[in-house]
Amino acid sequence: MNGVHDMGGMDGFGKVAPDPHEVPFHADWQARSFALNRVMGSAGEWNIDVGRYWIETLPPAVYLSSSYYKKWFLRLERLCLDRGLVSKAELASGHSSGPGRPLRRKPLSGPRAGAAVSRPNHDQPPRAPAVFAVGQKVRTRNIHPRSHTRLPRFARGHVGTIERIQGCHTYPDAMVEKGIERGEWLYTVVFDGRELWGPDAEDGATVSIEAFEPYLEAA
Amino acid sequence: MSNDHDDGHDHHHEHEHGSELSEMQLRVRALETILTEKGYVDPTALDSIIETYETKVGPHIGAQVVARAWVDADFKAALLADASKAIAQLGLQQKVGDHLIAVENTPTTHNMIVCTLCSCYPWDLLGLPPAWYKSAPYRARTVKEPRKVLADFGVTLPDAAKVRVWDSTAETRFIVLPMRPAATEGWSEEQLASLVTRDSMIGTGFPKAASEVAA
Numbered sequence: 109m110n111g112v113h114d115m116g117g118m119d120g121f122g123k124v125a126p127d128p129h130e131v132p133f134h135a136d137w138q139a140r141s142f143a144l145n146r147v148m149g150s151a152g153e154w155n156i157d158v159g160r161y162w163i164e165t166l167p168p169a170v171y172l173s174s175s176y177y178k179k180w181f182l183r184l185e186r187l188c189l190d191r192g193l194v195s196k197a198e199l200a201s202g203h204s205s206g207p208g209r210p211l212r213r214k215p216l217s218g219p220r221a222g223a224a225v226s227r228p229n230h231d232q233p234p235r236a237p238a239v240f241a242v243g244q245k246v247r248t249r250n251i252h253p254r255s256h257t258r259l260p261r262f263a264r265g266h267v268g269t270i271e272r273i274q275g276c277h278t279y280p281d282a283m284v285e286k287g288i289e290r291g292e293w294l295y296t297v298v299f300d301g302r303e304l305w306g307p308d309a310e311d312g313a314t315v316s317i318e319a320f321e322p323y324l325e326a327a
Numbered sequence: 328m329s330n331d332h333d334d335g336h337d338h339h340h341e342h343e344h345g346s347e348l349s350e351m352q353l354r355v356r357a358l359e360t361i362l363t364e365k366g367y368v369d370p371t372a373l374d375s376i377i378e379t380y381e382t383k384v385g386p387h388i389g390a391q392v393v394a395r396a397w398v399d400a401d402f403k404a405a406l407l408a409d410a411s412k413a414i415a416q417l418g419l420q421q422k423v424g425d426h427l428i429a430v431e432n433t434p435t436t437h438n439m440i441v442c443t444l445c446s447c448y449p450w451d452l453l454g455l456p457p458a459w460y461k462s463a464p465y466r467a468r469t470v471k472e473p474r475k476v477l478a479d480f481g482v483t484l485p486d487a488a489k490v491r492v493w494d495s496t497a498e499t500r501f502i503v504l505p506m507r508p509a510a511t512e513g514w515s516e517e518q519l520a521s522l523v524t525r526d527s528m529i530g531t532g533f534p535k536a537a538s539e540v541a542a
Contacts, residue, residue, distance in 0.1 A: 115496065116443030118467040124459050124479040126526075132381050132455050137355040142380070142455075143373035144359055151367065156498070159447055176446070176461050181355055194361050202357035208365030221372035224381025227424030227451065230498040258496045260443050264472060274426065276498055294497050305471055312489035315470045318497035 109254050110261060113166040117262040117297040117305070128266045140175035145180050146225055152212030153191050155289075156228070157280035161256040162187050192317065232291025237320070239293070244270045245327040246297060255286035260321040263315075266303050271316060272296040279320055293321040333460045364400035385454035388419055389502055393534075394516040395505040407431055411500065414452070423471065424451045424500065431504045432495065437488045439530035440501045441469040441475075446536075447495035453525055461530065466498075470494060480531045510537040529542050 115121075132137040149159060162183045163171070171179065188194040198205055216224055240246055250265035251257070258280050272295065279292040298316040301309030362368040362488075396403040401432055405413035410427040427449060427502050430438040442448065443466050448456040460463050473490040477483070484490065493501045505527040511519060521540050526532030 113479070114444055115463055115467040116441075116470045119464075121462075121464040121467050124462065124464045124468070126475055126480055126531075128456070131533055133377075135351070137352045139381070140355050140359055140373060141351075143376040144355070144362065144368065146370055146376050147368050148362065158347045162479035163445070172463070176458070178351060180350070181358070185354070185358055186381045187360070188358070193365070193367065194358070198361050199354075199357060202353075202360055204364035206365075208367050211367060213410050215369075215372075216369060216376070217369035217372045219371045219375050221369070222377075222383070225376060225379065227426075227500070229385045229425040229500070231425070258444060260494065260496060262443070263494075277426075277498055280497075294489070294499070295494075296499075298491075308471070310472055310474050310490065313381050313492065314489070315492045315494060315495045318499050320497070 109164060109256065110252055111164045112171050113164045114261050116260045127169070133177070134160075134175075137181075139173070141177045141181040141184070145184050147215045147217075147221070148184060148188070148193075151179040154187055155283060157256060157278070157283040159187070160184060160280075161284045162190075164256065180241070204235040219314075223308070230277040232276050232278055232289070234291060234293065237274055238276075238295075240270045240273075240295060240321070240324060240326070242270050242273060246270055246295075247327040249322070249325055250324055252282065253285070255281065257281050257323075259319065261315065262304060263297075263299065263319075266299055268297040268299040268303065268316075269275075270295050271298045273280065274318065277320070279322070281320070281322070295319050295321070295324070325326050342426050352425050357374060375463050380450075380455050384450065386452075386519070386523075386528065388454075389449070389452035389525070389528045390520040391449060391516070392417065392429075392502075393504060393522035393523045393528065396504055397511075397519050399514055403504070406504065408485055413502035418434060422451065424449075426499045427452070428499055428501050429504050430491070430501060434485070434506070435487055435489060437484050437490050437530065438471060438501075438503045439473050439490060439492050440495065440503060441492060442495040443467070443470055444494075447498075447500060449500040452502055453528060457525070477531065480526065504536050508537050 163179050247267050248264050274294040276291040277294045279290050282288045284288045296316050297319045299315050301313035396406050406429045408430040411423055411425050414423045446456055446461040468494050473492050508522055522534040524532050527534045
């Protein structure tokens with residue numbers, strides 16, 4: 109979707125503000141929100157792509173004005189409602205009104221859960237050989253799906269070069285739109301800054317994206 | 328949508344809008360209570376996860392990897408070929424995720440990592456991302472004007488260096504292998520690791536100079 113989350117190339121946000129006194133969480137609720145997301149995310153009820161989509165579909169003004177872990181909380185609350193894990197009445201009362209339903213997987217539990225958190229593997233068996241080869245010129249498709257995609261707007265309709273073939277990974281677009289866990293070849297595609305930004309590019313800069321095969325056509 | 332209202336700057340938020348903090352405390356507590364009462368969530372797991380990311384996982388892990396690459400050419404080659412595999416063989420305690428890619432800075436190439444679409448970051452090597460990494464300015468500007476973004480960090484690249492930006496748009500994760508600082512010949516891995524900053528592994532900074540730490 110052409111959402112406000114797709115920020116690459118936007119102007120007007122001001123300077124980057126590094127904070128020398130940074131802490132992982134600025135309030136206790138942020139830490140709880142983070143950990144609740146990790147635990148519920150391990151229950152197999154949605155995957156990482158679906159989780160991202162439910163942040164992207166927050167209203168733009170909410171997305172821009174909410175802190176990072178508030179967005180995580182809003183995503184979790186919405187997904188729990190959508191999947192029938194909690195009800196609006198329960199959220200209003202702050203208590204459960206009945207037992208839970210079986211989850212697809214047993215979520216992380218116990219005092220060693222922290223050590224068990226890790227990034228899942230996204231490899232999928234290829235359904236066909238990779239179409240593109242390292243060094244080949246490709247053009248990113250000019251697509252604007254209403255559902256989830258990982259092809260950022262700034263990189264649509266541009267010519268780049270296949271630099272690496274990263275293997276065959278779960279295709280986020282099909283996962284979110286159709287609930288299908290399907291593998292697609294993933295490539296690192298590198299673009300000259302001028303191709304993306306014209307005369308406003310910085311001299312010598314190049315930018316790469318990680319692009320799934322359906323995002324690409326031969327140039 | 329000023330900076331203060333974007334990702335992570337809630338310490339400002341608290342002062343300006345105390346009501347949001349209490350609202351969020353209440354809402355998060357309500358959801359945690361319900362999910363716990365239903366048997367979905369074990370609060371000891373939440374405590375463990377928070378403790379892990381507050382105290383155990385952080386840039387010191389990535390720094391050990393970089394230091395090893397600086398002293399061991401075979402490890403460096405393995406790291407650049409398949410970072411997940413090479414790091415797993417180092418035997419650091421932390422579990423290393425798959426699809427991890429190390430990209431090497433040279434006198435002519437300076438790498439920077441960003442996630443324009445969300446906040447993808449190599450947690451297993453660097454811990455949770457800093458607030459600025461998740462912020463709108465960094466996500467919006469890095470792909471278009473990386474040198475200006477570096478200026479916000481007080482970093483100026485030599486003219487000879489070309490900037491390469493890696494947008495983390497899939498489940499691959501990137502870490503920058505910075506250049507080894509001058510005047511560190513004969514240093515131990517531990518001494519070298521003390522030079523490696525988090526920002527140098529994202530590409531928004533350099534390692535410390537030898538003179539900045541007691542050798």
